[in-house]
Amino acid sequence: MKINLIRTFSGLAPNDANAEEFLKKKKLGSILSADVKEIRNYAFHKKLFALLNLGFEYFEPGEVSSKYGVPEKQFERFRKDVIILAGYHHTVIRLDGTVRVEADSISFAKMEQETFDGLYSAVLDVLLKRIPMLQKMGEEEINKAVDKILTFA
Secondary structure, eight states: OOOOEEEETTEEEEOSHHHHHHHHTSOTTOOOOOOOOOOOOHHHHHHHHHHHHHHHHHOOGGGOOBTTBOOOOOHHHHHHHHHHHTTOEEEEEOTTSOEEEEEOOOSTTTOOHHHHHHHHHHHHHHHHHHOHHHHHHHHHHHHHHHHHHHHHO
């Protein structure tokens, strides 16, 4: 069973009704074994998506072109590409022997908070480098805009 605990001055305590109910059923002095993992900051996760949404809003596909054409303006692809450009990716060798670069998962189960903190900073750097409108805004104004987006979310 998975339960959520919170660190208090007196030790670990239940953080929700499920954890409280589970612990009530155990006798005092019971020894429990657990694999402990700190849960990532959900508010910061939302902040990353607000930053990505801001970048996507100002992204113009015509600013980038290749021999294959210009990128499509599609949020999910934009999100993955920005994460890759931020350096959070892995390579996959396909059955036909070709190589594809895929964005690392940012799910709570796959990425620790410390790594996620670095990702946020790297994503901000990528957006500042690649999106002219955000270059004009600068980091402080971008953070204000992200905070504003979060108040409406």
